[in-house]
Amino acid sequence: MARKYFGTDGIRGATNAHPMTAAMAMKVGMAAGAHFARGDHKHRVVIGKDTRLSGYMLENAMVAGFTSVGMDVVLVGPMPTPAVAMLTQSMRADMGVMISASHNPFADNGIKLFGPDGYKLSDADEMAIEAMIDGDVALAPPEQIGRARRVEDARGRYIHFAKSTFPEDLTLDGLKIVVDCANGAAYQVAPSALWELGAEVVAVGVSPNGKNINDGVGSTAPQTLCETVVATGAQLGIALDGDADRLILVDETGRVIDGDQLMATIADGWARRGKLAGGGLVATVMSNLGLERHLAAQGLELIRTSVGDRYVLEKMRSSGYNVGGEQSGHIILSDYATTGDGLVASLQVLAELVRSGAPASEVLHRFDPLPQILKNVRFKGGKPLEDTTVKEAIAAAEAELSGNGRLVIRASGTEPVIRVMAEGDEAGQVEAVVDRVCEAVRKAAA
Structure with missing residues (x-):
């Protein structure tokens, strides 16, 4: 129902x-x-x-x-x-x-x-x-x-909790970190926690006025963070979204690091220290095939679920994994939290950065992502994915990518849109496959 x-x-x-x-x-x-x-x-x-x-x-x-x-x-x-x-x-x-x-x-x-x-x-x-x-x-x-x-004292309670997830033998002394709080819920707690752990903090997106949340700042608009990291000579940038349950990072060169790279970084480090449960991590069908190949090379598994952090968490709980998330930056670390936590996830990444002593551009670039293209086809009604021509186009695309890529097609749960995503070793092939499937969906939806 x-x-x-x-x-x-x-x-x-x-x-x-x-x-x-x-x-x-x-x-x-x-x-x-x-x-x-x-x-x-x-x-x-x-x-x-x-x-x-x-x-x-x-x-x-x-x-x-x-x-x-x-x-x-x-x-x-x-x-x-x-x-x-x-x-x-x-x-x-x-x-x-x-x-x-x-x-x-x-x-x-x-x-x-x-x-x-x-x-x-x-x-x-x-x-x-x-x-x-x-x-x-x-x-x-x-x-x-x-x-x-x-x-x-609620803010203080959460700051204390977040700091407790950072290894006791490490500090953030000597690190300059830019944190972008999206003019949202973490505008007080995130800068405070990072500063108390020893970092020099440059805070942006910390002047909410009720109307500027996520407006040109935060994890969905990282350009401000990229520019600020480079301009201030910071070692790392952290961008949270409006309610701070997800994040993206920016390395010292101004390059954006997505959730797939962050999950790989955390999983690699936890596996080395015997802390990774389940022998891998849980992500959605949207995570890049490059992540899956990287984990396999480390002897780790990638378990995929439907899109949505709730489905990731359900699989983590039922199968005993303690790292999971989404490419968009929802990172769930069940040793510490019952939902995605952008600040806690950033602290685990920072721990890897401090331990390595290397620049973020080296530590956080775990694999080269495969070319991935996502296109949306809007429709007015009906069920275009049940059309025979569409099914044939999907089958042909899957056959063409077999062994070299993936095809993910799903109806949006929030709007009348069919999302067509493909990835593979050859960018031209991926784009051609997506275009052919989108065209078949458009004709069926006309």
Whole structure:
């Protein structure tokens, strides 16, 4: 059964338009609060947010929803998504909420929910909450209405946690690091943690005004970081997204380092020290074939999942892996966190950099990525991937790339778009294959 409100990462949309309205946020609070009201103890939810203007509106609406069903609320203000997950678990809350639309522009917002274990909700939990959103939720009697309070030391708790993941025998002394916080949730905690570990920190994207989150800064717009790293002579640049659950890095030459290279760097180092669980790592079908070949040369496996960090985490948990992520920079290190954590992942990469003593351009370039092309074909309706001509084009493309590359075709889960991705040893062949499949999809969708 398809979910009505929840997508691959919570509920998301343009604010003040369905479903991202104050009224819906209150209903989500009521439904989620009622769903997690288990046992006779006083129930509690941790609510964090990024720096979007609409965060105030949605936060207050969710407080009303949760307290109306008898749940106490702990407000931690602007905090990274992984910090909310960590605080939910460490404060023994019954659930956690992050109000954020991640890397989207400020006009969008979203609601991410975590269970008491700090993990994102299962499909079953989301379906149960959706059913309650559209139904009637019993309100608490007047004497059992919840209370709301702000915790002022939440930032300090997360900074302490993040620093604890960095090896005790190492420091960042002597390193100049540029950190771009996307004018988002980590604008205070990330520069502070890096500075306290000894780095000289140049901070950009740390002046949020409610409307400038991800605007020309952050992991989806790394040009500012690239220029700043080169101009300041920094050894490394770190760019987080709006809710700081993913990152990309920039080496001292201004070159962007994506999630595939970062996963390879961490996995190589952990494997050498006997810390890598499962004999490999988990990534999605979008990760470059170069990563897979690199790992194989080290005697390590690459396990692929569908696109979405939740699917990566599910595989990690079910099969015993402790490193996983996405090419886009969601890096999940389950020894430390229950979700992607850009700051914690950057600290593990920095540990490898410090140990090696070599420049980032050498340490972080683990393999040469194969030519990879992704094109989108928009369609108005129907199921073009079920068309016979499209199936034949896909089969022919797969046969042509067999042994020399990969073809990944999928329908977007958020918009009427077919995504066609291919990679292989020959750039011209890859582009020709993608173009032929896209043309077949366009004709079928016409």
